[in-house]
Amino acid sequence: MTGDVTARAASIRDVARRAEVSHQTVSRVLNNHPSIRPETKQRVLDAIEELGYRPNRAARMLVTSRSRTIGILSSSRTQYGPAASIQAIEVAARASGYSVVTSNLLTTDEGAILAEVDHLVDQAVEGIVVIAPQVRVLDVLSSLALRVPYVTLQMTDRVITHALSFDQIAGARMATQHLIDLGHRRIYHLAGPQDWIEAEARMKGFLQAMSDNDVPTTAPILGDWTADFGYRAGVELLRYRDFTAIFSSNDQMALGLMHAVRDAGLDCPRDVSIVGFDDIPEARHFSPPLTTVRQDFPELGRRAVALLLAQLDGSEDYRETIVPELIVRGTTAAPAF
Amino acid sequence: MTGDVTARAASIRDVARRAEVSHQTVSRVLNNHPSIRPETKQRVLDAIEELGYRPNRAARMLVTSRSRTIGILSSSRTQYGPAASIQAIEVAARASGYSVVTSNLLTTDEGAILAEVDHLVDQAVEGIVVIAPQVRVLDVLSSLALRVPYVTLQMTDRVITHALSFDQIAGARMATQHLIDLGHRRIYHLAGPQDWIEAEARMKGFLQAMSDNDVPTTAPILGDWTADFGYRAGVELLRYRDFTAIFSSNDQMALGLMHAVRDAGLDCPRDVSIVGFDDIPEARHFSPPLTTVRQDFPELGRRAVALLLAQLDGSEDYRETIVPELIVRGTTAAPAF
DNA sequence: ACGAACCATGTGCACGGTCACATGACCGCG
């Protein structure tokens, strides 16, 4: 019927033979070259259809040395933010005719980073989106003199050529200002890991808001993004109770904090107000629903791809920023007394 | 220094010239063929090092028609389970020298499924791991007579050649039995979407446990896995309060249920016991900490890759099962009645 | 001592596309 199952797949020359044209004409049809008679084109298309021909990526890649693939270098992909970004990037890339390969950064030592970048380079990616937001990842990357362009999803003060992000500083400032506006003066900040750019930016926003309002502040507590850590930190902090509010730099840690508050026999928001960051889908169902800062991850992913593809076409550098939004729910209230 | 930046990358022949051997000898070194004099091998390795040579994947792929790539067909990757599985699969695949490309299934209509499978086939994947657990995805897949092997991460009664999964039925039975053992007799089941295999299996486990213990049961409620749905379903159910416990087929919906219980002025577990499924990292910090069924996703990912690679090497069919574990926390107690 | 078997290596082609160039038909214009 359709021929020997074990036979090789049809090639461009098989199609050519069937359509009674040269292989080059077939190639022209595939790349829709202008100078093709409509009639010839149709004959070729028919032949393609009949043979079930599929262009061979490897061959095309070999001769053009273009892979039409972009790489994602990411860590913590089980977390909501990165996962949502990755999904959005893949969809957007596909829509532009690009494929996506991902690399998981499980640790951030230089060897691991190099290995993952190598892997992406081996795949001949034409560009890289970096979602692994640790500072050292970016440092290593910029020291690498990569011959492929890359964009990061994180923003920072450091000079990064192609950055793109939510304005995390603004988001953190909004969250903090919200607490201050409610009347809180003793506010702790539960930050992310020290070397994370997001953590740095959110901390910066927190400190800005505090000093803008002349509220004295203490050193932020450095966490690891997990609910477990938030819980332990909360238990520790509540031994002194020298605060009325906490700004947590993500929702998971906020959840852990809420757990600790409960365990201490206290009530959130009556005794302690808590603000998170991210607005994961579950945040509105926490007990009580969490006040937090929403980030539009899908939009971020889309823009990342647009930015990267613009670079591939040799456009100029630029940074772009998306402003996040404060979602007020049930974990914040005026301080008790 | 290292030559013209715009020049092409070194090829196997450049290495050969430098090492004063034939290109084929270089190829042998790369594929560590046994018959190479150690001294020659070293000369080649030195040349590779000096030139910074990297094998060209496309060329290798073209001539061997092996891509050393496996594909992941997945939906809902922002959810914890799929995300954790994907990450584990990538790590395991890489360890075996395979690359990974993923395809996102945003809808489950046949066209979308075909498009995504096409995309994977275009990438010349040698095998596919299916994490999109809707029944119709598997139906379409099996009707497709794919020429590449695939494994699914879901288990079902249907005959799927290469399946691998947690024994979801057993997990659901454990959860239900736990509620029954506590003394509950009026138990609702908040299931996943009707066409999800996991949902089906968990429902089956629930029903088995109920009938094994001669507990009468009502029709399960079909949800969509989200906390939002759990909340709405909870609000609805609580208008009648004709139950003392709910088994939710995932943790997110359980969270929504807990929210609804709270909103109704009731207490979990005093008034309503709730069991979830998955044990997402946040579950232990819910209010109160959630009793749930743990699945070891990383292990599942690893086994999926092992199974797939075994098939690529032409091993025999088999199914494999991992038994989940019940984690009892604070959302379950004996009924108050 | 001689052929078989094996070792270490080399030669040429094939994989399936694209690119540069060639070709012939047709058109318009001076």
Added chain:
DNA sequence: CGCGGTCATGTGACCGTGCACATGGTTCGT
């Protein structure tokens, strides 16, 4: 009417690798 230019198509080389086969040297068994 001849000549340059565009259109539609064909020809051959080439991308970087692995494979089949060839080659010359060495070892081994009888």
